[in-house]
Amino acid sequence: MSSERGWDRSRWLPWHSLAVFAFLYLPIVTLIVYSFNGSGVGGFPPRDLTLNWYRELFADGPIWTSVVNSILVAFAAVLISLGIGVPAALALDRSHFPGKALFRRLVLLPLILPGIITGLSLLMFFRQVDVKLSLATIILGHGTALISVATAEVFAGLQKLDRAQEEASLDLGANYWQTFWRVTIPNLRLSIIGAGLLIFTLSLDEIAVSFFLIGRDNTLPLEIWGRLRRGITPEINAISTIIFVFSLLTIVVWYRLRVAAEGKAGIGTELAEAAAVTG
Amino acid sequence: MFSRSYRAAITLPPVLWVTAFLLVPYAILFCYSFWLVSPEQAIVHSWNVNNYRELFRVGVYLQTLFRSMGIAARVMILSLVLGYPLAYYLSFHAGKRKELFYQLVIIPLWVSYLVRAYAWKTILGSDGVLNTLLQYVHLTNHPLSFLLYSPFAVVLTLTHIYTPFTFLPIYASLEHIPRNLVEASHDLGASPRQTFWRVIFPLSIPGVLAGATFAFVLSLGDFLAPLLLGGPSGIMISNIVVSLFGAAYNWPLGAAISFCMLLLVVGLLFLSETLERKWAYQ
Numbered sequence: 001m002s003s004e005r006g007w008d009r010s011r012w013l014p015w016h017s018l019a020v021f022a023f024l025y026l027p028i029v030t031l032i033v034y035s036f037n038g039s040g041v042g043g044f045p046p047r048d049l050t051l052n053w054y055r056e057l058f059a060d061g062p063i064w065t066s067v068v069n070s071i072l073v074a075f076a077a078v079l080i081s082l083g084i085g086v087p088a089a090l091a092l093d094r095s096h097f098p099g100k101a102l103f104r105r106l107v108l109l110p111l112i113l114p115g116i117i118t119g120l121s122l123l124m125f126f127r128q129v130d131v132k133l134s135l136a137t138i139i140l141g142h143g144t145a146l147i148s149v150a151t152a153e154v155f156a157g158l159q160k161l162d163r164a165q166e167e168a169s170l171d172l173g174a175n176y177w178q179t180f181w182r183v184t185i186p187n188l189r190l191s192i193i194g195a196g197l198l199i200f201t202l203s204l205d206e207i208a209v210s211f212f213l214i215g216r217d218n219t220l221p222l223e224i225w226g227r228l229r230r231g232i233t234p235e236i237n238a239i240s241t242i243i244f245v246f247s248l249l250t251i252v253v254w255y256r257l258r259v260a261a262e263g264k265a266g267i268g269t270e271l272a273e274a275a276a277v278t279g
Numbered sequence: 280m281f282s283r284s285y286r287a288a289i290t291l292p293p294v295l296w297v298t299a300f301l302l303v304p305y306a307i308l309f310c311y312s313f314w315l316v317s318p319e320q321a322i323v324h325s326w327n328v329n330n331y332r333e334l335f336r337v338g339v340y341l342q343t344l345f346r347s348m349g350i351a352a353r354v355m356i357l358s359l360v361l362g363y364p365l366a367y368y369l370s371f372h373a374g375k376r377k378e379l380f381y382q383l384v385i386i387p388l389w390v391s392y393l394v395r396a397y398a399w400k401t402i403l404g405s406d407g408v409l410n411t412l413l414q415y416v417h418l419t420n421h422p423l424s425f426l427l428y429s430p431f432a433v434v435l436t437l438t439h440i441y442t443p444f445t446f447l448p449i450y451a452s453l454e455h456i457p458r459n460l461v462e463a464s465h466d467l468g469a470s471p472r473q474t475f476w477r478v479i480f481p482l483s484i485p486g487v488l489a490g491a492t493f494a495f496v497l498s499l500g501d502f503l504a505p506l507l508l509g510g511p512s513g514i515m516i517s518n519i520v521v522s523l524f525g526a527a528y529n530w531p532l533g534a535a536i537s538f539c540m541l542l543l544v545v546g547l548l549f550l551s552e553t554l555e556r557k558w559a560y561q
Contacts, residue, residue, distance in 0.1 A: 013367070026402070028398065084293050088293035106301050107293065112493065116521070120537050121308040122304050205392055208503070211521075224393055224394070237401075240391060247390070
C-alpha cells in the first residue's frame with residue numbers, strides 16, 4: 001500500500017496526534033476526577049474521594065427542573081427542525097422557485113453564524129411582535145437555528161439516494177404522498193435519525209441563542225451559567241459527568257445502529273460532507 | 280417527475296418559516312441599527328446613521344473588534360496546527376485504528392461547550408489544578424496569575440472547543456482524495472514530502488478553508504468564554520453587544536455592531552466559498 005508511505009519517516013506525527021488527544025481530553029478528565037474530589041474543585045492532587053457532590057446534586061431541585069426544561073426544549077426543537085428541515089432539503093434538491101439561492105443561504109446560515117446574532121435578532125423580533133419570552137421562545141429559537149443541521153444532513157443523504165426507487169414507485173401507481181412516506185422517508189431514515197440525535201444534543205447544550213430568549217424558566221446550560229457566575233462547585237462537575245456518560249451512551253447506540261445498517265459509522269462526517277455539498 | 284402540488288408542499292412551509300423566523304428577524308436587526316434610544320430609555324423609530332457613526336467615532340468599539348479578530352485568528356491558526364496533522368495522520372497512517380481515533384476526536388464535542396470552558400477555568404485558576412500541580416512539584420512557589428483572566432485563557436479554551444470543528448472538514452477532504460493519485464505520485468518518483476506538498480495538501484485546501492472559517496467565525500462571535508475566563512483584557516466584541524442589550528440598554532447601538540458582525544461573517548463565507556471553488560478537485 002503506497003498510501004501508507006506518505007510521510008512515514010515523520011516520527012512526530014503520531015506524537016503530535018497523541019498530544020492533541022491529551023489536550024482534548026485533559027479538561028474532560030479533570031472534570032470527571034474533580035466531581036469525586038472531597039475538597040472542592042482545584043487543588044492538586046485530588047484528595048478525599050467522595051460521592052457527596054452527586055448526593056447534593058440529586059437533592060438539588062432547580063437543577064432537575066432545568067434538566068426537564070432542557071429535555072422538553074430539545075424534543076420540541078427536534079420536531080420543528082426536522083419538520084421544516086426535511087422538506088427544506090427536498091425543496092433544495094428537487095424544486096425550483098425564485099429566491100432559491102437566497103433561501104439556501106438563509107436556511108444554512110445559522111450553522112456558521114455565531115449564535116449571538118440569531119439570538120438577538122429573534123429577541124428583537126419577539127419584542128416587535130409583542131411576544132413574552134418563555135420556554136416557547138427558546139424552542140422556536142432552537143428549532144429555527146437547527147433547521148440548518150437537519151437540512152444539511154438530509155440534503156447530503158438525498159445525494160446518495162437511489163432515484164430509480166422513487167420513479168418506480170410513481171410508475172407503479174403510488175401517488176406522491178405514498179411515495180414520500182413509503183420510499184423517500186424510509187430511504188432517508190439514517191440521515192433523519194442522525195440529524196435528530198445531533199439536533200437533540202446541540203439543543204441540550206445550546207446557550208448563545210437561549211441566553212437572549214430566556215423567560216422565567218431556565219434550561220440546564222443557563223442554570224449552570226447562573227451558578228458559575230456565583231462561584232464554582234463540584235456539583236457542576238457531577239452533572240457534567242452524568243451528561244457526558246449519557247452522551248457517550250447515545251454515541252454507542254448510534255454507532256451500532258449505523259454499523260448494522262450500512263457497515264460504517266461516523267457522527268459528524270455527514271455534517272462535514274453536508275457542509276461541503278451545500279456550502 | 281414531481282408534480283406542482285408536491286413541489287409546493289415541500290417548498291412553501293420551509294420558505295414561509297425561514298422568512299418569518301430568520302429573514303424578518305435579521306431585517307428587524309437591520310432596522311433597529313438605525314433607531315435611537317431616548318434619554319427616557321425608550322426606543323425611538325427615527326431613522327438615522329448615528330449608531331454607525333458612533334462605532335467609528337468611539338475608539339473602544341473598533342479596538343475591541345480588532346482584538347476579537349486577533350483572538351479569532353490565533354484560535355484559527357492553532358486549530359489548524361493541531362487539527363491538520365491529526366486529520367492527516369488519521370486519514371493516511373492510522374490503519375485499523377482510524378475509526379476509533381475518529382470517534383475519539385468527536386467525543387469531546389458531546390461535552391457541553393459551557394462545561395468545557397468551565398473545566399479550563401478550574402484548571403487555570405490561581406488555586407486551580409495546574410497552579411497547585413506546579414507548586415506541588417516545586418516548579419513554582421506562587422500561582423502564575425497570567426493563566427486565567429487573560430486573552431491567553433480565551434485563546435486556549437476556544438482552541439480546545441474549535442479544534443474538532445476544524446478537524447472535521449479537513450479529514451473529510453483528505454478522505455475524499457483518490458488514493459490512486461497518491462500512488463501515481465509515488466510511482467512517478469516523487470518523495471513522500473513532494474507527494475504531500477504537491478498532491479495531498481493542494482487537494483485538501485477546500486477542507487482547510489472550511490475548517491479555518493468555522494474556527495475564525497465562531498470564535499469571533501463568542502461571548503461566554505471571554506466572560507468566564509477573559510478578565511478585563513480578554514473582552515471581545517460580543518461582550519460589548521451583550522452589555523448594550525443588558526445593563527447599558529442601547530439596543531440600537533448593539534444592533535449596529537451585530538449587523539456589522541453579520542456582514543463580516545457573510546463576507547468571510549463568500550470569500551472562503553470562492554477560494555474553495557478555486558481549489559476544488561474536479
